[in-house]
Amino acid sequence: MKIYSTANKLxxxxxxxxxxxxxxxxxxxxxxxxxxIIIFATIAITPDAGSNSFxxxxxxxxQELGELExxxxxAELQLVHSSADPAVINVDVYLNESPSDGDPVIADxxxxxxxxxxxxxxxxxxxxxxxxxxxxxxxxxxxxxIEQSGSYAGIIRGDLEVVEKSYRILRGHTxxxxxxxxxxxxxxxxxxxxxxxxxxxTDYSTIDVWGEQRNIYxxxxxxxxxxxxxxxxxxxxxxxNYHDTGTCPGFDxxxxxFEEDTGAEADVTGIAIISGYAELSTEQDLPATExxxxxxxxxxxxxxxxxxxxxxxxxxxxxxxxxxxxxPNPFNSMTKIEYQVPVDTYVELSVYSLLGRHIKTLxxxxxxxxxxxxxxxxxxxxxxxxxxxxxxxxxxxxxxxMLIK
Numbered sequence: 001m002k003i004y005s006t007a008n009k010l011x012x013x014x015x016x017x018x019x020x021x022x023x024x025x026x027x028x029x030x031x032x033x034x035x036x037i038i039i040f041a042t043i044a045i046t047p048d049a050g051s052n053s054f055x056x057x058x059x060x061x062x063q064e065l066g067e068l069e070x071x072x073x074x075a076e077l078q079l080v081h082s083s084a085d086p087a088v089i090n091v092d093v094y095l096n097e098s099p100s101d102g103d104p105v106i107a108d109x110x111x112x113x114x115x116x117x118x119x120x121x122x123x124x125x126x127x128x129x130x131x132x133x134x135x136x137x138x139x140x141x142x143x144x145x146i147e148q149s150g151s152y153a154g155i156i157r158g159d160l161e162v163v164e165k166s167y168r169i170l171r172g173h174t175x176x177x178x179x180x181x182x183x184x185x186x187x188x189x190x191x192x193x194x195x196x197x198x199x200x201x202t203d204y205s206t207i208d209v210w211g212e213q214r215n216i217y218x219x220x221x222x223x224x225x226x227x228x229x230x231x232x233x234x235x236x237x238x239x240x241n242y243h244d245t246g247t248c249p250g251f252d253x254x255x256x257x258f259e260e261d262t263g264a265e266a267d268v269t270g271i272a273i274i275s276g277y278a279e280l281s282t283e284q285d286l287p288a289t290e291x292x293x294x295x296x297x298x299x300x301x302x303x304x305x306x307x308x309x310x311x312x313x314x315x316x317x318x319x320x321x322x323x324x325x326x327x328p329n330p331f332n333s334m335t336k337i338e339y340q341v342p343v344d345t346y347v348e349l350s351v352y353s354l355l356g357r358h359i360k361t362l363x364x365x366x367x368x369x370x371x372x373x374x375x376x377x378x379x380x381x382x383x384x385x386x387x388x389x390x391x392x393x394x395x396x397x398x399x400x401x402m403l404i405k
Contacts, residue, residue: 076117076151076185077144080294081109082200082275083176084287085159090133095120098129099136108133109156111287112275116298117185122146128154128178140176151185153271153294154178157200157224174202179224185296186267193270194230199223200275201289207274230269269296272303278328317369318342323390323397326376330402333379337362340371341392348391351376359386378403 079093089111092104106115120126130140139160146152158176179198187194197209199221209218209227218227276289293301318340326335341347349363359381362374376388383405389398 072121072123073149074119075122075146075149077120077146078115078117078151078153078183078294078296078298079106079109080114080153080155080271080273081111082155082157082198082273082292083159084111084202084276085161085176086286087160088130088132088139088156088176091139091156092131092133092135094129094131096124096127099131099138104131112290112292112300112302114294114298114300117151117296120146122148130156130176130178140178142178144178144180146180151183151296153181153183155181155198155200155271155273157275159202174223177224179226181226181271183271183296184230184269187269188267189232190267192232192234193268194232195269195293196230196271197221197227198271198273199225200273201278203278209272226271270294318371321390321392321395321397323388323399325399326388326401330404331378332403332405333377335376335378335401336373337376337388338371338373339390339392341367341369343369343393345369345393347372349374350389352387352389354385354387362388 081091083089091109092099093106093109094102095105126144126146128140128142128144129138131138144152144154156176156178158174160176181196181198183196184194197218199207199218200223201207202223204223206220206222207218208216208220210216211231217231221227271294273292273294274289275292276287278289291303293303295301319342320340321342322340324338324340326337328335337349339347339349345367347363347365347367348361350361351359353359360376362376363372378386381403383403385400385402387398387400389396
């Protein structure tokens with residue numbers, strides 16, 4: 001007999017010898033500490049019709065299916081790890097029992113990993129417990145509000161402790177926790193990919209997500225929240241943008257533009273989870289902001305960020321000279337500046353102090369028509385407000401930026 005958990009882990013293997021013919025397959029669902037287990041028992045017959053091998057090889061051989069006890073009600077749960085805190089990069093997950101009572105349901109669950117959906121009983125209270133991988137010390141424990149059958153995603157997010165990333169840390173608003181979402185596991189439209197968006201970047205207060213022609217998919221999405229509805233993307237290449245609402249008002253300056261090849265997978269849905277840390281200095285060894293798409297079949301992908309690619313000859317050419325707000329702003333040492341030119345032209349882009357002292361020339365050359373981005377490193381200057389000025393195609397544009405160390 002082989003006993004499998006719903007994650008297809010082999011729990012017990014009982015070999016039956018001298019099997020001549022398989023005559024029946026018995027299936028029964030058991031509930032053990034909140035997990036669903038399917039037991040498959042093979043009933044076998046030996047050449048000796050008078051032998052007792054039939055009874056020996058199946059304890060349920062004479063039990064009528066109608067006599068089985070009433071089955072509990074089950075929901076389906078998928079777990080996702082999106083906490084970038086180095087203290088909880090790897091965790092052990094327990095359901096309905098403490099570390100002292102048994103083994104974890106998921107051991108060494110790593111940042112940006114996801115499980116497949118598995119069955120979980122909704123007849124009793126469901127408690128999820130997290131420990132640092134390999135440790136019995138509980139770092140998080142709470143009840144999951146699953147009260148009826150359905151499909152759910154449990155997303156681990158937030159920080160175990162205050163992580164000193166930057167001045168923008170949101171103390172008290174990004175504690176370690178598990179966010180429970182009621183989700184759609186499949187779709188009847190094989191030509192569409194239903195996608196939710198989830199905000200897990202601890203040092204962004206709110207974010208916006210939008211697509212072509214500024215179609216808004218999620219607006220002012222707070223940390224730990226998901227978009228209210230699924231966005232149905234055509235299968236193939238999907239593209240969308242997002243930014244931090246507080247520092248990039250409007251929809252002209254995306255922080256990232258993502259491109260994802262969804263392929264032609266039928267029936268699946270997904271959750272696009274934005275996680276990591278945004279405000280980092282070069283000295284901080286922390287996971288940077290990244291987007292992960294978790295599919296309902298357990299796959300995870302990491303869409304390509306295409307904002308760092310200049311506009312090519314086949315892309316849309318800007319209609320005018322423009323100088324966008326640097327991002328991030330305020331910044332700690334490193335920031336990016338984006339500008340657009342409608343024609344091939346000579347460009348000069350320089351940084352100055354408020355008193356007009358020249359700090360650094362970033363661009364001083366001929367450039368092609370399109371969108372261009374350049375980084376500025378302020379590690380060698382003091383905190384304060386600085387100007388950056390663009391001269392291109394007989395136009396001069398000046399913006400301000402703030403350096404905070």
